[in-house]
Amino acid sequence: QQQVKQSPQSLIVQKGGISIINCAYENTAFDYFPWYQQFPGKGPALLIAIRPDVSEKKEGRFTISFNKSAKQFSLHIMDSQPGDSATYFCAARFRSRNASGGSYIPTFGRGTSLIVHP
């Protein structure tokens, strides 16, 4: 089964604090690990992504840490702001072969509801 396990389910952080969301996977065929951010009433939007040949990727206040041997990856939000309050999804993708020659199948975690108090 292609599964991604995400924790915690919800997270409350004070403004200026660090938010950490963790994900774990089993399928070593996954080759792309994005994080999506979803605000209420909106669709998810890509926030940041990483490939397994890199251990860390940083974009502004958002950092992905990737541990290939442990099959875990996490999102760190530094200096968390109330505007960061949203639901965050980790995801993983692997490439499979079919009659068309190839396709990729994304799998999403269950999501983490982040609330940042002012």
Place this chain on the structure above:
Amino acid sequence: DAGVIQSPRHEVTEMGQEVTLRCKPISGHDYLFWYRQTMMRGLELLIYFNNNVPIDDSGMPEDRFSAKMPNASFSTLKIQPSEPRDSAVYFCASSPRGYNEQFFGPGTRLTVL
């Protein structure tokens, strides 16, 4: 760019009625995905298309659900007959060939009474 367009944004119907959700992907994107989001099950992939061809529909919950993509700019997800347990937010997403990011539409909130 208008992004992924979904209609209607909200749909309220009675059990047993047919429901059709519509999606217009971003022009030039070769992949189109339909997702269902609920509190209990999170974000579930229902089906996806590549160049208008359905590739994987293993996520479609049962025969009451069907999806079509008659051309590169339009897709539908149909539920017939609808049931209260189908109540959810349905998202359409598209993705360009050779890239990894999925672009989601605003979703359709479906309520089946």
